[in-house]
Amino acid sequence: MPAQSLNLATDVVELTRAICDIESVSANEKALADVIEEALSVYPHLEVTRDGDAIVARTNLGRDRRVLIAGHIDTVPVANNLPTELREINGEEHLWGRGTVDMKAGVAVQLKLAGELVEPNSDITWIFYDHEEVDASLNGMGRLSRNLPELLKGDFAVLCEPTSAIIEGGCNGTMRIEVETFGVKAHSARAWMGQNAIHGAAEILNRLNQFQTQEVEVDGLVYKESLNAVLISGGIATNVIPDHAKVTVNYRFAPSKSVADAEAHLREVFAGLAVKVTDASAGARPGLDQPAAISFIAATGLETRPKYGWTDVARFSALGIPAINFGPGDPNKAHADDESCPVAQIYSCEEALRKWLSA
Amino acid sequence: MPAQSLNLATDVVELTRAICDIESVSANEKALADVIEEALSVYPHLEVTRDGDAIVARTNLGRDRRVLIAGHIDTVPVANNLPTELREINGEEHLWGRGTVDMKAGVAVQLKLAGELVEPNSDITWIFYDHEEVDASLNGMGRLSRNLPELLKGDFAVLCEPTSAIIEGGCNGTMRIEVETFGVKAHSARAWMGQNAIHGAAEILNRLNQFQTQEVEVDGLVYKESLNAVLISGGIATNVIPDHAKVTVNYRFAPSKSVADAEAHLREVFAGLAVKVTDASAGARPGLDQPAAISFIAATGLETRPKYGWTDVARFSALGIPAINFGPGDPNKAHADDESCPVAQIYSCEEALRKWLSA
Numbered sequence: 001m002p003a004q005s006l007n008l009a010t011d012v013v014e015l016t017r018a019i020c021d022i023e024s025v026s027a028n029e030k031a032l033a034d035v036i037e038e039a040l041s042v043y044p045h046l047e048v049t050r051d052g053d054a055i056v057a058r059t060n061l062g063r064d065r066r067v068l069i070a071g072h073i074d075t076v077p078v079a080n081n082l083p084t085e086l087r088e089i090n091g092e093e094h095l096w097g098r099g100t101v102d103m104k105a106g107v108a109v110q111l112k113l114a115g116e117l118v119e120p121n122s123d124i125t126w127i128f129y130d131h132e133e134v135d136a137s138l139n140g141m142g143r144l145s146r147n148l149p150e151l152l153k154g155d156f157a158v159l160c161e162p163t164s165a166i167i168e169g170g171c172n173g174t175m176r177i178e179v180e181t182f183g184v185k186a187h188s189a190r191a192w193m194g195q196n197a198i199h200g201a202a203e204i205l206n207r208l209n210q211f212q213t214q215e216v217e218v219d220g221l222v223y224k225e226s227l228n229a230v231l232i233s234g235g236i237a238t239n240v241i242p243d244h245a246k247v248t249v250n251y252r253f254a255p256s257k258s259v260a261d262a263e264a265h266l267r268e269v270f271a272g273l274a275v276k277v278t279d280a281s282a283g284a285r286p287g288l289d290q291p292a293a294i295s296f297i298a299a300t301g302l303e304t305r306p307k308y309g310w311t312d313v314a315r316f317s318a319l320g321i322p323a324i325n326f327g328p329g330d331p332n333k334a335h336a337d338d339e340s341c342p343v344a345q346i347y348s349c350e351e352a353l354r355k356w357l358s359a
Numbered sequence: 360m361p362a363q364s365l366n367l368a369t370d371v372v373e374l375t376r377a378i379c380d381i382e383s384v385s386a387n388e389k390a391l392a393d394v395i396e397e398a399l400s401v402y403p404h405l406e407v408t409r410d411g412d413a414i415v416a417r418t419n420l421g422r423d424r425r426v427l428i429a430g431h432i433d434t435v436p437v438a439n440n441l442p443t444e445l446r447e448i449n450g451e452e453h454l455w456g457r458g459t460v461d462m463k464a465g466v467a468v469q470l471k472l473a474g475e476l477v478e479p480n481s482d483i484t485w486i487f488y489d490h491e492e493v494d495a496s497l498n499g500m501g502r503l504s505r506n507l508p509e510l511l512k513g514d515f516a517v518l519c520e521p522t523s524a525i526i527e528g529g530c531n532g533t534m535r536i537e538v539e540t541f542g543v544k545a546h547s548a549r550a551w552m553g554q555n556a557i558h559g560a561a562e563i564l565n566r567l568n569q570f571q572t573q574e575v576e577v578d579g580l581v582y583k584e585s586l587n588a589v590l591i592s593g594g595i596a597t598n599v600i601p602d603h604a605k606v607t608v609n610y611r612f613a614p615s616k617s618v619a620d621a622e623a624h625l626r627e628v629f630a631g632l633a634v635k636v637t638d639a640s641a642g643a644r645p646g647l648d649q650p651a652a653i654s655f656i657a658a659t660g661l662e663t664r665p666k667y668g669w670t671d672v673a674r675f676s677a678l679g680i681p682a683i684n685f686g687p688g689d690p691n692k693a694h695a696d697d698e699s700c701p702v703a704q705i706y707s708c709e710e711a712l713r714k715w716l717s718a
Contacts, residue, residue: 176597187691188589188609189533190668191585196587196588198564198588198589205558208561224551229593229601230598231594234590235591239589242589242590250598308548
C-alpha cells in the first residue's frame with residue numbers, strides 16, 4: 001500500500017500537481033509507479049499489468065480498433081523546482097516545476113481519461129513507463145516490448161510528449177558518427193618533421209559548412225534535416241604537433257530515410273575520411289494517412305506539423321504502429337530550470353483526447 | 360657530506376654515467392647538487408657559490424673576457440631507463456639511459472673541464488642549475504639571475520644542451536595563443552535555432568592551412584618559422600549545438616622578431632577572430648658575429664646551424680650575452696624512453712671546449 005494515493009477523478013491540473021510532487025527522477029520511479037498502479041487497479045474496466053516500474057492498463061471491449069496512449073513517468077533531475085507552484089507567466093496561468101512539461105501533464109491527462117472512459121469507441125492500452133530520460137538500453141517501453149510484446153499490439157499510438165497541444169507527426173532519425181584525421185607527432189619546434197592532424201580536420205569542417213540543409217516531405221509533412229559537429233577534440237600538449245583529431249557529427253534525417261540510407265549518405269559526404277558510426281536510431285513516419293490518425297485530426301480539428309526531436313514514437317514505428325506526439329507544454333521548456341506548462345493546454349489536451357475517444 | 364662523491368679527473372664518459380645514476384628528476388636535484396658542490400669545492404682555482412640546488416663555480420684570473428658555460432642538472436621522469444648502460448646501437452657505442460642526452464653528458468664535460476682548466480685563456484663561470492624541465496617560473500637559471508645577478512655577468516655563453524656536438528646558434532621564439540569562436544546553443548534536433556561554433560572554427564584551421572612557412576636569415580643563420588594548431592576543443596554534449604570552440608596555436612618565430620612583432624603578426628593572421636596570448640618567450644639571436652663566437656668556431660672548426668627549439672640561451676640573450684648551444688647527443692632523443700648518447704660525441708665536445716679555452 002503506497003504512502004500516498006491518487007484520485008483520478010479530480011481536476012486534471014490538480015492531478016498533474018500531485019504526480020509532479022512525487023519526485024520520480026529516472027531510476028527512482030517506484031513511489032510514483034506504486035500510486036499509479038493502485039489508482040488504476042480500482043477500475044473494473046481496466047486490466048492492469050506491471051513490469052518493473054511500468055504499468056499497462058487495458059480495456060478489453062472487443063472494439064474494431066485498439067489505440068495505445070503512452071507516457072513516461074520519469075523526469076530529469078530536479079533543479080530546486082519542486083514542489084510545483086501555480087504561477088502567472090506572461091499573463092497566462094502556468095503550472096511551474098520539474099516534470100510539468102516533460103511529461104507529467106500528459107501523464108495526468110492519460111490517468112484522468114483512463115479512469116473516466118469506461119466505454120470508449122476504441123479499445124485503449126494506457127502505457128505508463130520508466131527510464132525514458134536515460135540511456136536507451138534502460139527504456140521502460142523498450143523493456144515492455146521485449147518482456148510483454150502482446151501488450152504493445154495496436155493500430156495507432158499517441159505519445160503524450162509535449163507538443164504545445166498540437167499534433168506532431170513522426171520524428172526525424174538521428175545518427176552520430178566520429179570523423180577522424182591522423183598525422184605524425186613531432187616537437188612543435190620542428191613542426192615540419194610531423195604532420196598536423198588538427199589542420200587536416202579543416203576538411204571535415206569545410207564539408208559540414210558546405211552541407212545544404214534539406215527539407216524532405218514525408219506523408220504530407222515537411223521534415224528539415226541537419227548535419228552538425230557537436231564535439232571536436234585533438235592534440236596532446238602545447239609543444240607537440242598533434243597526430244589525431246576527432247569530430248563527432250550528429251545527423252538528423254527525415255523519417256523516409258532508413259539508418260542504412262543515412263549512413264550511406266554520410267559516407268558520401270565524408271568520402272576519403274575515416275568515419276565510424278557510434279549511434280543511430282531510425283525516425284518514424286508521421287502516419288497521418290492512417291484511418292486512426294485521420295479520425296483523430298478530424299475529431300480535434302488540430303494543426304499538424306512534423307516532430308524534429310527523436311521520441312519514443314519511433315519505437316511504435318519499429319513495431320509497425322503509426323504514432324503521433326500530442327501533449328501539453330512547450331518542448332523547448334523540457335529539462336529547463338524554469339520548466340512550466342500553460343494550464344489551458346492541459347485542459348485542451350484532455351478535451352481533445354476525450355472527444356476523439358468518445359465520438 | 361653527501362653519500363657518494365665524484366672524481367672529476369676520471370674519464371668523461373664514466374663521469375656521465377656516475378651523474379646519470381644519481382637520479383635527479385626536477386625538484387629532486389639535491390643529492391646530485393650536493394656531490395657537484397663537494398667535488399668543485401676541492402679546487403682552489405674555483406670560487407663556488409650555491410643557490411638552492413644551483414651551483415656556480417668561477418675562476419677569477421683577471422682575464423679580458425669571461426665566458427659562461429651552463430647546463431641543467433635535472434631530467435624528465437625516469438622511464439625504466441636507469442641505471443645507465445653502455446650499448447652498441449647501429450654499430451656505434453652509446454651510453455643509454457635517462458639524462459644521457461638531456462643533458463648530463465654536457466654537464467659531465469663541464470665538470471671535467473672545470474676541475475682540469477686551472478689556467479684557461481678566459482675567465483670561466485661554470486653554471487649547474489636546477490628545474491629546467493618544468494614550469495619556467497621555477498627555472499634555476501632564472502632564479503640565479505634574480506638572486507645573484509652579478510654571477511651571471513659575462514661576454515659570451517655556451518649552453519651545453521644536446522646539439523649532436525655541432526654549434527647551434529640562438530633559438531626561435533615561441534608564442535602560444537588561443538583562438539576562439541562563439542555560437543548559440545540549441546538542441547541538435549532543432550539545429551537551426553542555434554549557431555555552430557565548431558563550424559565557425561573552420562575559418563581558424565583554413566587560415567592555418569594557408570599560412571606560408573617563412574625562412575628568416577638572422578646573423579647568417581636561416582631560421583624556419585612555423586604556425587601550428589596544437590590543441591582543439593569544442594562542444595558540450597552529442598545532442599547540443601556547440602556555442603564555443605577553441606584552438607591553441609603555437610607560433611615559432613625567428614629571433615629577429617620581438618614578442619610584440621610576433622603578436623602583431625598573429626593578430627593579422629587571425630584578424631576578425633578572438634585571439635588571446637597565453638604564453639610567449641622571445642628567441643635569441645645566434646650572435647655568431649661576436650668575437651668570442653668567432654674564436655670558438657675558429658678553434659673547433661665546427662659546423663654551425665640554427666637552433667629551432669627554445670632553450671635557456673634566450674635567458675642569456677635577454678641579459679645581453681650572446682650564447683650558443685653546444686653539447687653531445689641528438690636532441691630528438693631527449694625525453695625519449697630510449698634516450699642514449701653516442702660516446703664519441705661526449706669526447707668530441709670535451710676536446711672542442713678544452714681546445715677553445717686553452718688556445
